[in-house]
Amino acid sequence: MPTPTRGFLGRRRERDPRLPPGQYDVGADWPVLAAEPTPRIAPETWSITVDGRVENPTTWSWDEAHRLPPSEYRGDIHCVTTWSKFDTRFTGISVDSLLEVARPTAEAQFVMATSKTGYTTNLSLADVTGGKAWLVWEFDGRPLTPEHGGPVRLLVPHLYFWKSAKWISKLSLLARDQPGFWEQNGYHDRGDPWRQQRYQGD
């Protein structure tokens, strides 16, 4: 255990068990963080492409994506800047239903998620399959705003939120892991909040 900081007791003595280490409950707020200007993307011009190591590279328009089986996430989200937000509700589709159509090949082990802005983030295929990842267009029953990644963002709530790429446009399946935007800039390749995988080397 690190040496205690002189005079520091910490405020929140009752830790909510849903809070990963080093995180605090942000309450009703939802901070906005991005490295680039917020793009304004009309739903009718949005699309999602799944390509790379797949048997059937496919692009879905807004309407086509909405015809896939709806899927919802209810639970918590965790940002590497140390806020966590409890009891969120996002609506969209499961990444599984995209991969079911695109069919990853045997070599596919990783995914690079790319946004309309060029933002990228890398994930293992295991982290986006089996009901663990979504493409979402509603938050708490309302359309996702551009600041929060609307019209559609990736949602991978069991990892730090920079993995949940805003303005998602492409999922490329890869045989080998490659660092995405923040991962090239010092952040962890996996980003598990329960292991505090914040920065490279954690």
Next chain:
Amino acid sequence: MLGAGVAGAPSGGWRTATVAGVRRSVPRSVQLRLDVADRVDHLPGQHYVVRLTAPDGYTAQRSYSIASAPGDPLVELFVERLDDGEVSTHLADVVEPGDELEVRGPIGGWFVWDGATPALLVAGGSGVVPFVSMLRTARALGRTDLLRIAVSVRELELLPYADELWAAGALVATTREPSGIRPAGRLSAADLVPLWEPGQTAFVCGSAAFAGAATRLLETLGIPAAAIRVEQFGPSGGAT
């Protein structure tokens, strides 16, 4: 498109820092001068994490921008005191010279000035801190000609590093009182047009609300989105 950051930007692990100086020159904030053991020098724009540990092992950590230049023997962090802030209240109210703090840094490779590219720096409030590091670096390099600075604050009294910013010719917009001959008001296109030059990279730092407004302003001036780098902090400011 969002490009790569500075390739191979320095990054350091956890270190023990000894507080060498504590300065409170602006209300509701503190400047900490830290002597960081086995320090990895930063690039201007990078940040540090400060971690506080309670006697029972409970920890809280937050990120703070670096105000000092890489050549400064100490690392200077500027901390805005948030009334409900668990870490910032401790740093602002309790920390004294001689205290030891756990720090980690430098971190980040995107919101970083390379010391050679012309840059337009647009800050809201304490968002000016990374730009102070850039300015101090530019002074050390003899290249202050590369930087144009605009900063928006509610009142002049709340402007951190005011003397250095005035000396650098920064445009200071005050939203609640006049600033020199400039009437009270938010940053406008008229403020930024004289500062903008082709080839600049624009850096925007402030609250989410400020960063959103400032980037839209820059885009209306014709600065391509790909040339705009954003760093936001604090609560959402009412955005949903």
